[in-house]
Amino acid sequence: MPMRGSISLVTLIGALCATLNGVRALDETKYPDWKGQWVRANSAEAAAWDARKPRGLGQQPPLTPEFQAIFEANLRQLAAGAKSSDPTARCIPAAMPRVMMAIHPMEIVIMPDTTYVMVETSSTLRRIFTDGRAWPKEREPSYAGFSIGQWEDTDRDGRFDTLAIETRWIKGPHSYDDSGIPLHSDEQAIIKERISLDRSDPRLLHNEITTFDNALSKPWTVTQSYRRAAGARPTWTERICSDDGLAIRIGEEEYALGADGLLMPVRKGQPRPDLRYFNQQTQN
Amino acid sequence: MQGRVLMGVVGLTLAVLALAIDGGAALDATQYPDWKGQWMRLGSGQGAPWDPAKPWGAGQQAPLTPDYQALFEANLRDQAAGGQGSDPSFRCIPTGMPRVMIAVQPMEIVITPDATYVMLELFSTLRRIFTDGRDWPKEIEPSFAGYSIGKWEDTDGDGRFDTLVAETRAIKGPHSYDSSGIPFHEDGRAIIRERISSDKTNPNVLHNEITSIDSALTRPWAVKRSYRRVPVKEPIWSEYVCSENNRHVQIGSENYVIGADGLLMPTRRNQSPPDLRHFQ
Numbered sequence: 001m002p003m004r005g006s007i008s009l010v011t012l013i014g015a016l017c018a019t020l021n022g023v024r025a026l027d028e029t030k031y032p033d034w035k036g037q038w039v040r041a042n043s044a045e046a047a048a049w050d051a052r053k054p055r056g057l058g059q060q061p062p063l064t065p066e067f068q069a070i071f072e073a074n075l076r077q078l079a080a081g082a083k084s085s086d087p088t089a090r091c092i093p094a095a096m097p098r099v100m101m102a103i104h105p106m107e108i109v110i111m112p113d114t115t116y117v118m119v120e121t122s123s124t125l126r127r128i129f130t131d132g133r134a135w136p137k138e139r140e141p142s143y144a145g146f147s148i149g150q151w152e153d154t155d156r157d158g159r160f161d162t163l164a165i166e167t168r169w170i171k172g173p174h175s176y177d178d179s180g181i182p183l184h185s186d187e188q189a190i191i192k193e194r195i196s197l198d199r200s201d202p203r204l205l206h207n208e209i210t211t212f213d214n215a216l217s218k219p220w221t222v223t224q225s226y227r228r229a230a231g232a233r234p235t236w237t238e239r240i241c242s243d244d245g246l247a248i249r250i251g252e253e254e255y256a257l258g259a260d261g262l263l264m265p266v267r268k269g270q271p272r273p274d275l276r277y278f279n280q281q282t283q284n
Numbered sequence: 285m286q287g288r289v290l291m292g293v294v295g296l297t298l299a300v301l302a303l304a305i306d307g308g309a310a311l312d313a314t315q316y317p318d319w320k321g322q323w324m325r326l327g328s329g330q331g332a333p334w335d336p337a338k339p340w341g342a343g344q345q346a347p348l349t350p351d352y353q354a355l356f357e358a359n360l361r362d363q364a365a366g367g368q369g370s371d372p373s374f375r376c377i378p379t380g381m382p383r384v385m386i387a388v389q390p391m392e393i394v395i396t397p398d399a400t401y402v403m404l405e406l407f408s409t410l411r412r413i414f415t416d417g418r419d420w421p422k423e424i425e426p427s428f429a430g431y432s433i434g435k436w437e438d439t440d441g442d443g444r445f446d447t448l449v450a451e452t453r454a455i456k457g458p459h460s461y462d463s464s465g466i467p468f469h470e471d472g473r474a475i476i477r478e479r480i481s482s483d484k485t486n487p488n489v490l491h492n493e494i495t496s497i498d499s500a501l502t503r504p505w506a507v508k509r510s511y512r513r514v515p516v517k518e519p520i521w522s523e524y525v526c527s528e529n530n531r532h533v534q535i536g537s538e539n540y541v542i543g544a545d546g547l548l549m550p551t552r553r554n555q556s557p558p559d560l561r562h563f564q
Contacts (some may be wrong), residue, residue, distance in 0.1 A: 091376070091527030109394060109401065113320075116394060116401070123408035133518060142523040171523075233418060238427040238456075240378055240407075241527060248533055251546045261536045264562045271563075277549045278557035 031151070031160050032197055034108045037234035038205055038226035040101055047103050049176035050222045056179045067182055067215035074180030081267040086180055087173050090249065091241035093122035095143035095174035096167050097191045097209050102226050104239060115149060115163060120239050128165050141171035141187050154196075162196040176211075184215035203228040250274065316395045316436070316445050317482055322519035323490060325387040326510040332388050334461035335507040341464040352467055352500035359465040366552065368532075368539060369465040372458050375534055376526035378407035380428035380459040381452050382476045382494050387511055389524055400434060400448060405524045413450045424454035426472055439481070447481040461496075469500035488513040535559075 040047070048055035056075055063071055078086075088094050094101075104120035117126040128149040139146045145167040151160035172187050183189050190212040198204035205228070210221040248255050248263070250273040258264040263273065325332070331340040338344050341360060348356055359369035368374045378384070389405035402411035413434040424431045430452040436445035453475055459468050468474050475497040483489035490513070495506040531541045533548075535558040543549040548558070 093523075093525055109396060111394060111396075116403075118401075118410055123410065125403055125408060125410065127521060129518075136518075139520075140522065143525065144523060233414075233416075235425075236412060237425065238429060240428065248535075249546065250542065250548050257535065258562060261534070262559050262562055263535050269564070272560050273558075274547050275557045277543065277547060279554060 029159070031110045033202070034110060034197070034205065036107075036232075037229040037236070038102060038106045038108065039229060040103060041204060041225035041227045047101055047177060048179065049098070049101065049181060051224070055177070059176075059179070059181060061176065061181045062217045062220055063181070063215055064217050067184070070182050071180060074175075074182065078180060086175060086178050088122070088178070088241075089254075092173070093124060093143040095122075095172075096126070096145045096170045097193075097211060098174060098176055099124045099126075099144070100193070100207060100209060100224055101177065102224070105229070105234070105236065106226065107236070120237055122241065123239065126167075128163070130163075135168070139169040141169045143171050143174070145170035145191065162194055165191075165193040165195070167191040167193070182215055183211075183213050186214055189213040198225075314444070318487065319393040319395060319482070319490065321392070322514040322516075322521070323387060323391045323393065323511040324514060326489065326512045331463055332386050333464065334383070334386070334466060336509060337507075340462070344461075344464065344466060346461070346466045347502045347505055348466070348500055349502055352469070355467055356465065359467070363465065370458065370467055371460050371463055371465045373407075373463075373526075374530075374532050375539075376407075376530050376532075377458070378409060378428040380409075380457075381411070381430040381455050382478075382496060383459060383461055384409045384411075384429070385478070385492060385494060385509060386462065387509075390514070390519070390521065391511065392521075400450075405522060407526060408524060411452075413448065415448075420453070426454045426456035428456050428459070430455035430476065447479055450478045450480070452476040452478070467500060468496075469498050471499050474498040483510075488515065 040051075042051035048059055049061075050059050053059050057072075061068075061071070093099070099119050099121050102119060102121070106117065106119045109116040109118070113129065113131040115128040115130060117128065118124070119126070122143070124144055126144045126147060128147040130149045130151060133148065135148065136146070146169045147165050147167040149163050149165040152162040152164055153160050154162050168190055170183075170187060170189050170191070172183065172185050175182050192210045192212070194208040196206055198206060205226045207224045207226070208221060209224060210219050212219050248257065253270065253273065254266055255270075255273065256264045256266050325336075327336040333340040333344055334346075335344050342357075346353075346356070355370065359371075363369040363371075373379050384404050384406055385402075387404065387406075391405070392401075392403045394401040394403065398414065398416040400413045400415060402413065403409075404411070407428070409429055411429045411432060413432040415434045415436060418433060420433065421431070431454045432450050432452040434448050434450040437447040437449055438445050439447050455468075455472065455474055455476070457468060457470060457472055460466055461468075477495045477497070479491075479493040481491055483491060490511045492509045492511070493506060494509060495504050497504045531543075533540050533542060538555065538558065539551050540555075540558070541549050541551055550557075
């Protein structure tokens with residue numbers, strides 16, 4: 001009888017071992033469950049950086065007077081039909097922090113040394129290093145920036161619940177959203193994030209994002225929220241900007257490519273492109 | 285005596301358990317191979333040919349059908365004349381599968397039980413190889429990375445997976461094997477099978493046996509590619525944004541370039557200017 005008891009115990013412990021013998025078990029005991037597909041919770045058509053405020057001037061970004069003037073000029077350009085202030089129209093990535101609006105689906109993969117944030121927008125891959133490294137002296141700026149993170153157990157239940165991140169070396173040009181709220185061109189912006197699950201709804205993730213930038217008169221804090229897609233096996237899509245047709249800049253003018261692949265004006269009465277390098281006899 | 289044996293078993297098991305819970309590294313070390321870090325292609329043949337054992341271009345001896353061999357040769361002639369041939373990557377169209385697995389830019393592999401992520405700097409390509417036991421979906425939207433299902437194998441029976449066997453379908457075209465423009469069939473039905481495993485003697489070398497099954501081929505085409513691990517603790521990752529400095533534009537069926545002064549320029553002598561029928 002005691003032998004049977006010991007066999008049962010060994011079997012039980014064996015089963016326990018099998019459960020723990022995978023990353024899933026590790027995540028469940030030490031890290032939060034952020035698996036799956038996340039998309040921004042606010043589904044308003046015009047995605048504004050601060051989802052609680054109207055797009056454009058209604059965002060009331062704390063810009064310095066100089067950058068407020070640039071923002072207003074961008075808005076005037078947009079109203080006239082051009083998208084010059086929004087580099088994503090030319091397939092330049094949305095960059096940090098704008099990409100964290102998660103207009104397109106996002107996946108977060110947590111590993112002990114790095115948390116990977118993969119956003120479909122601009123095929124962005126963010127590596128958030130949580131291996132305790134120090135800031136390097138220099139890094140080549142990139143649209144995703146260079147991020148170091150730290151896990152926090154804010155409710156002291158023995159399990160991490162919040163990822164605090166700082167991102168530096170973000171490449172420009174970039175804006176907060178498609179209304180063209182600018183970041184400073186000096187590429188000195190620092191973005192601090194605090195990502196955590198909603199306290200009552202595990203399908204909701206919040207990201208408190210604070211931007212420190214020389215185009216701002218004070219740090220600007222906005223909370224982005226993401227909803228976890230239902231279904232265990234979500235569909236992931238590739239978004240290849242250059243495959244979709246893009247704005248083409250010729251000289252000082254911006255043009256579009258039509259469905260027939262031909263050059264189209266983007267505003268009424270727009271002049272034809274300057275084709276001085278072509279043999280004028282063959283020009284139509 | 286039985287009690288002592290039982291306590292010994294429990295003690296040993298709990299020690300193993302504690303070790304397993306202690307971190308991802310310990311966990312990976314028990315079940316999955318250690319493929320962490322930054323990988324770069326091994327062998328830097330001129331022009332990065334698809335089969336690294338053979339010369340670039342016609343020297344690859346791709347087992348193409350006569351139709352596709354003719355297309356390939358026409359493409360080589362176009363390239364020799366200064367054209368782009370049938371390689372669409374100059375327009376910032378991703379190189380796609382399987383070409384991206386040449387890894388001309390660095391690659392990272394992240395293993396989780398449900399999926400292995402292959403992150404390639406080239407064209408910011410993200411491959412998800414699902415290892416959660418799923419079946420092929422009935423319909424898959426084609427993508428340049430394709431849709432991949434994988435299975436782990438423990439080929440030497442030592443209790444630890446050593447080989448990832450992956451199959452990739454629904455690959456979006458146009459695509460070619462390498463920059464010489466060896467074409468895939470336009471039917472988009474190519475299937476790519478891979479066997480990725482560590483070198484038996486050097487853990488810093490990874491091998492990938494890649495077999496392409498495609499209607500443009502007379503038989504499956506298998507090549508062996510290898511990668512070496514960059515020996516630094518904190519490798520530098522870069523971003524590859526093709527559109528950033530790309531001067532090539534396609535308007536209608538013609539390719540042009542944007543010159544240093546921002547104006548449109550022809551790419552060959554006597555090239556017609558773009559059709560401006562949509563302008564007043």
